[in-house]
Amino acid sequence: MTKYARIIGLGVMFLALVSLRGQTPDLCTRVDMKPVLSLEQVRMSELVDFICEIAGLKQLPTWPSQEEISKMDPGQYYQMELKMLVDNGFPPIFMDIEPERLVNRRFFASLMFQIAMDVDEKVKTDCANAVTETDQLECLVQHDWLYSKAGKIYREEILSILCSKKDELKKVLPPPVIKPPEIYPEEFKEGILETPATPTEE
Numbered sequence: 001m002t003k004y005a006r007i008i009g010l011g012v013m014f015l016a017l018v019s020l021r022g023q024t025p026d027l028c029t030r031v032d033m034k035p036v037l038s039l040e041q042v043r044m045s046e047l048v049d050f051i052c053e054i055a056g057l058k059q060l061p062t063w064p065s066q067e068e069i070s071k072m073d074p075g076q077y078y079q080m081e082l083k084m085l086v087d088n089g090f091p092p093i094f095m096d097i098e099p100e101r102l103v104n105r106r107f108f109a110s111l112m113f114q115i116a117m118d119v120d121e122k123v124k125t126d127c128a129n130a131v132t133e134t135d136q137l138e139c140l141v142q143h144d145w146l147y148s149k150a151g152k153i154y155r156e157e158i159l160s161i162l163c164s165k166k167d168e169l170k171k172v173l174p175p176p177v178i179k180p181p182e183i184y185p186e187e188f189k190e191g192i193l194e195t196p197a198t199p200t201e202e
Contacts, residue, residue, distance in 0.1 A: 044099050064080065
C-alpha cells in the first residue's frame with residue numbers, strides 16, 4: 001500500500017511541476033524576500049525543479065520540448081532535470097537522492113555553499129577558510145544564502161533564497177555558444193572581353 005501511495009504522490013508532484021514550466025516570474029514574485037516561514041517542507045523533486053526554473057535551464061534550447069516531457073514518467077523527468085543541472089555546471093550533490101526525500105537545512109546549506117563559492121566573489125573571499133560545517137553555515141547566513149543556521153527549512157525560505165540569488169544561479173550556467181556567421185564567397189560574373197577593333201585602313 002505504501003508503494004502505491006508513493007507512486008501516486010510522485011505522479012501528482014510531477015504534474016504540478018510540469019505545470020510550472022514557463023512561470024518563473026510567478027514563482028519568484030509570490031514569495032517575500034524575508035518570509036514568515038510556513039510549515040510546508042520541500043521534496044527533492046521540487047527543489048530540483050525550482051532550481052531548473054529559476055536558474056533559467058527551462059529556457060535553454062537543450063531543454064526537452066513539451067511533447068517530449070509528456071512522454072516521460074515522474075522518475076524519468078526527475079532524472080532528466082538532474083542531468084540538465086549537472087551538465088550545466090551545478091554540483092552533483094543531489095544525484096543519488098530519491099525524489100521524494102524531504103530537503104533539510106543541512107543539505108540545502110551544503111548545496112548553497114558549493115554554488116556560492118563558485119559564483120559569489122564576496123563569499124569566495126570571506127569564506128575561503130570556512131572548513132567546518134558551522135563556519136559554512138555562519139558564512140551563508142552573513143551573505144543571505146541562508147536565513148537561519150538551525151531548524152527545519154520550509155518552502156517559502158527555500159524559494160525566497162533561490163529567487164533572491166537568481167542572478168547568481170544563472171552564473172553557474174556556461175555562456176551560450178555563439179555561432180559564427182556563415183560567410184559565403186561572393187560570386188562575380190566574368191566580364192565580357194571584347195576583341196579590340198582592328199584599325200581600318202584609309
